[in-house]
Amino acid sequence: MKNDSDLLNELINALTILPGVGIKSAQRMAFNILEKNRDKAKNLSDLLRLATEQIRNCNQCRNLTEQSICNICSDEKRDSNMLCIVENPSDVLAIENSGTFKGKYFVLMGRLSPIDGLGPDELGIPKLIEQITNSNIKEIIVATSPTVEGDATSFYIRDQIKREVKVTRIAYGVPMGGELEYVDNTTLGRAIQGRREIKE
Amino acid sequence: MKNDSDLLNELINALTILPGVGIKSAQRMAFNILEKNRDKAKNLSDLLRLATEQIRNCNQCRNLTEQSICNICSDEKRDSNMLCIVENPSDVLAIENSGTFKGKYFVLMGRLSPIDGLGPDELGIPKLIEQITNSNIKEIIVATSPTVEGDATSFYIRDQIKREVKVTRIAYGVPMGGELEYVDNTTLGRAIQGRREIKE
Numbered sequence: 001m002k003n004d005s006d007l008l009n010e011l012i013n014a015l016t017i018l019p020g021v022g023i024k025s026a027q028r029m030a031f032n033i034l035e036k037n038r039d040k041a042k043n044l045s046d047l048l049r050l051a052t053e054q055i056r057n058c059n060q061c062r063n064l065t066e067q068s069i070c071n072i073c074s075d076e077k078r079d080s081n082m083l084c085i086v087e088n089p090s091d092v093l094a095i096e097n098s099g100t101f102k103g104k105y106f107v108l109m110g111r112l113s114p115i116d117g118l119g120p121d122e123l124g125i126p127k128l129i130e131q132i133t134n135s136n137i138k139e140i141i142v143a144t145s146p147t148v149e150g151d152a153t154s155f156y157i158r159d160q161i162k163r164e165v166k167v168t169r170i171a172y173g174v175p176m177g178g179e180l181e182y183v184d185n186t187t188l189g190r191a192i193q194g195r196r197e198i199k200e
Numbered sequence: 201m202k203n204d205s206d207l208l209n210e211l212i213n214a215l216t217i218l219p220g221v222g223i224k225s226a227q228r229m230a231f232n233i234l235e236k237n238r239d240k241a242k243n244l245s246d247l248l249r250l251a252t253e254q255i256r257n258c259n260q261c262r263n264l265t266e267q268s269i270c271n272i273c274s275d276e277k278r279d280s281n282m283l284c285i286v287e288n289p290s291d292v293l294a295i296e297n298s299g300t301f302k303g304k305y306f307v308l309m310g311r312l313s314p315i316d317g318l319g320p321d322e323l324g325i326p327k328l329i330e331q332i333t334n335s336n337i338k339e340i341i342v343a344t345s346p347t348v349e350g351d352a353t354s355f356y357i358r359d360q361i362k363r364e365v366k367v368t369r370i371a372y373g374v375p376m377g378g379e380l381e382y383v384d385n386t387t388l389g390r391a392i393q394g395r396r397e398i399k400e
Contacts, residue, residue, distance in 0.1 A: 005265050011251045014244040018218075019232045025220060030251070031290050032219045034264055035309065038252045044214040045252070048245035051211045051230070052238045064234055065205045090231050109235065 008034075060131070062107045062124055064089045072105060079103045081138040085128070085157060087111050087145055095143065103141075106131070111144055112153040120156065129160045139166045146172045146190070208234075260331070262307040262324055264289045272305060279303045281338040285328070285357060287311050287345055295343065303341075306331070311349040312356055320356065329360045339366045346372045346390065 008030060015026035033041040057063065058070035065071070072078065072092075082103025086092055092105050108123040110116075120126065132140065142157060144150035158167050173191030174183050183191075208230060215226035233241040257263065258270035265271070272278065272292075282303025286292055292305050308323040310316075320326065332340065342357060344350035358367050373391030374383050383391075 005255060005270070007247070007251050007255055007266050008264055011247045014240070014247045015218075017233075017237050017240040017244060018215075018229045020225060020228070027290065027293070028220070029218045031264075031288065033217075033248070034251065034255055035288075037217050040214070040217040041248050041252050044217060045245045045248035047207070047211045047214045048233070048241050048248070051207050051234065052241050052245070055205060055207055055234055064208055064231075066207050070205070088231065088235075090227060093227070 057107075057109070061105050062109055063092055063105060081136065082141065083132070083137050083139075084141045084143055086143045087150065087153075091143065101141075103139075108144070108153065111147070111149040112156055113149050120160075123153070125157060125160065128157070129162075132161055132165065133163060137165060139168060141168050141170060143170045146187075257307075257309070261305045262309055263292055263305060281336065282341065283332070283337050283339070284341045284343055286343045287350065287353075291343060301341075303339075308344070308353065311344055311347070312353040313349050320360075323353070325357060325360060328357070329362075332361055332365065333363060337365060339368060341368050341370060343370045346387075 012023065012026045012030045015021055015029050016023060018026075021029070054066050055064050056066075058065045058073055059068050060073040061070060063070050063072065067074075079102050082101070083106060084095065084101055084103055085106045085108065086095065087108050087110060089107055089109075092107060095101050095105075106124075106128050108125070108128075110118045110123055112118060112120070112123065140157075140161070142154040144153045154169055161167065171194055172187070173194055174180065174187065180188070212223065212226045212230045215221055215229050216223060218226075221229070254266050255264050256266075258265045258273055259268050260273040261270060263270050263272065267274075279302050282301070283306060284295065284301055284303055285306045285308065286295065287308050287310060289307055289309075292307060295301050295305075306324075306328050308325070308328075310318045310323055312318060312320070312323065340357075340361070342354040344353045354369055361367065371394055372387070373394055374380065374387065380388070
């Protein structure tokens with residue numbers, strides 16, 4: 001059964017486009033906005049419009065930005081000898097937060113998945129290969145996700161690079177603080193395959 | 201650490217006004233919108249603006265509506281001898297969905313809570329009493345929540361009504377399908393207090 005107000009019903013439906021929001025949460029959100037947060041909701045409305053209109057992909061790395069070239073790509077202090085390839089903008093954020101990488105990025109905006117219609121062109125791989133060919137990049141870190149598609153994507157990219165360059169993949173293994181007995185089999189398998197010598 | 205795009209950071213912050221949405225979920229929502237749902241997000245933006253501008257409280261029952269009098273209040277088929285007093289618009293929806301009430305409503309938009317600055321005036325109780333005095337309402341069902349404040353609100357309303365009218369409170373007890381052993385003590389106490397004779 002529906003609310004009395006059509007506009008309210010439309011708003012509730014519209015809120016369900018947000019990931020993780022079903023009809024019940026959307027209802028709660030709509031009532032909360034209308035009862036307590038009208039000004040902030042107006043602000044949210046403006047920002048949603050502005051963001052959908054102005055935020056696009058960086059011409060160089062495909063990350064989300066309002067400029068034609070994002071701040072990371074135009075930052076001359078960053079090491080342009082290192083390129084990290086990730087699937088999503090949220091991965092860039094996660095790696096930046098770890099504070100362990102000072103090179104540049106390339107954001108695929110997905111991973112190879114023919115079933116979803118995501119081929120090399122959709123991921124901008126030809127552009128990526130062109131960038132690599134015409135640059136002095138010395139190391140490429142492929143940080144795609146540890147899934148079948150993520151693996152396939154990393155192998156495909158490795159295959160396409162025709163010039164001499166070091167291509168690495170981030171390590172997959174037991175997470176820090178994790179107890180071995182609670183780690184799943186595949187992860188443990190990867191951790192054993194990826195074992196490294198303890199240097200004196 | 202923040203994203204590269206200021207607009208994106210602002211959007212993420214703005215999304216956290218939604219109840220149940222923290223910074224991580226807001227991030228996920230923002231990325232999802234910008235990667236896959238731009239058109240729908242524009243629609244959501246429009247509806248948020250329209251709703252905050254146009255949806256107000258019904259002049260009669262204080263429920264949310266775009267009109268000056270809501271559809272329930274203006275529906276002549278509904279029984280104007282019965283009035284159900286609830287705390288929130290979502291309670292109206294819940295009771296309508298149960299299909300057991302065909303009278304009219306009054307929405308308090310909260311419950312008496314001096315600590316939050318919610319007194320009788322904020323809940324429109326003087327207006328409610330005036331409506332009751334000048335009407336031919338025969339039964340008033342108080343469906344405030346089974347909390348200390350909800351109880352206080354129901355007693356206060358009962359006290360304010362100066363004319364002869366039946367005032368009832370909805371039953372609080374063991375929910376249908378509930379197992380006694382899992383029901384909390386207070387609910388079970390209420391269920392025992394509210395026991396009814398089994399008629400032959």
